[in-house]
Amino acid sequence: MPRHRPIPHLSDNPPMKIRFTKMHGLGNDFVVIDAINQPVELTAAQARFLADRRFGVGCDQILIVERPTQPGVDFRYRIFNADGSEVEQCGNGARCFVRFVVDAHLTEKQEIRVETKSGIIAPRLEGNGEVTVDMGAPILEPARVPFISDSAELIQPLAVDGRDYAITAVSMGNPHAVQVVDNVDTAPVETHGPIIERHPRFPARVNAGFMQIVDRHAIRLRVFERGSGETLACGTGACAAVVTGIARGLIDSPVRVETRGGYLSIAWQGPGTPVMMTGPAVAVFDSEIELPK
Numbered sequence: 001m002p003r004h005r006p007i008p009h010l011s012d013n014p015p016m017k018i019r020f021t022k023m024h025g026l027g028n029d030f031v032v033i034d035a036i037n038q039p040v041e042l043t044a045a046q047a048r049f050l051a052d053r054r055f056g057v058g059c060d061q062i063l064i065v066e067r068p069t070q071p072g073v074d075f076r077y078r079i080f081n082a083d084g085s086e087v088e089q090c091g092n093g094a095r096c097f098v099r100f101v102v103d104a105h106l107t108e109k110q111e112i113r114v115e116t117k118s119g120i121i122a123p124r125l126e127g128n129g130e131v132t133v134d135m136g137a138p139i140l141e142p143a144r145v146p147f148i149s150d151s152a153e154l155i156q157p158l159a160v161d162g163r164d165y166a167i168t169a170v171s172m173g174n175p176h177a178v179q180v181v182d183n184v185d186t187a188p189v190e191t192h193g194p195i196i197e198r199h200p201r202f203p204a205r206v207n208a209g210f211m212q213i214v215d216r217h218a219i220r221l222r223v224f225e226r227g228s229g230e231t232l233a234c235g236t237g238a239c240a241a242v243v244t245g246i247a248r249g250l251i252d253s254p255v256r257v258e259t260r261g262g263y264l265s266i267a268w269q270g271p272g273t274p275v276m277m278t279g280p281a282v283a284v285f286d287s288e289i290e291l292p293k
């Protein structure tokens with residue numbers, strides 16, 4: 001074990017101070033940055049620095065609030081994983097996004113339209129403080145997940161460490177490989193999650209979901225997230241798991257999803273319809289940090 005962990009590589013340009021808000025959705029935690037009122041163009045190295053739980057702030061993802069680039073949209077929403085990779089979607093982050101822009105008075109609306117790398121989503125702040133998000137329709141065609149397969153079957157074998165998992169590949173704008181397990185507490189999330197994340201049949205890597213069926217309207221879920229490792233909750237992972245369970249005929253909408261960080265409610269009426277996610281969004285503290293360029 002090396003005596004000192006190398007500090008994430010940063011150039012030696014003079015630092016710039018940025019304001020941020022630390023937030024979480026069921027313990028899936030975020031550094032949220034208003035890039036409308038301060039000039040921020042985050043590099044992968046800066047994202048890794050912010051996400052570092054010892055040398056930076058510490059978070060699973062960094063969420064950037066930007067002006068929209070399309071008409072009829074209120075904001076642009078960029079998402080960086082802890083490893084610095086920029087990704088298409090983040091469900092827990094979407095709830096925190098609308099909480100952030102309302103609290104920062106960046107909008108007077110309670111429901112906003114937000115542009116992401118994978119399309120438009122519509123988070124709405126509910127009267128009870130929870131947030132409902134139209135996450136768009138799921139994608140089950142393997143090539144569009146993307147998942148390399150010569151079959152379009154809903155359940156496909158995935159060879160992992162000498163055994164075949166029966167997975168369903170789903171995109172919620174970001175890729176998910178979902179499987180059913182007997183008990184999420186004993187599922188091999190730590191050992192097989194990283195293998196699935198980097199499986200060669202997922203050319204963009206993948207979020208690995210482990211779902212336990214509780215009853216027709218309830219599941220338990222753990223997700224080893226692409227680019228961040230296991231998180232206490234994964235919003236798009238919960239959507240992907242519910243879509244998988246309903247498509248396999250195992251559960252019925254609406255579904256209560258128990259994650260290690262708390263509960264989400266997910267509803268889906270079937271192919272071609274949007275997945276609706278409802279859950280909390282919490283602001284923990286505001287601060288600022290010197291971000292070397």
Ligand SMILES: N[C@H](CCC[C@H](N)C(=O)O)C(=O)O
Pocket residue numbers: 028060061081087088089090091092093174175207225226227228231233234235236237
């Ligand atoms: N790790 C994910 C992004 C964050 C998703 C998750 N935090 C959520 O709430 O949906 C990916 O690389 O696709």
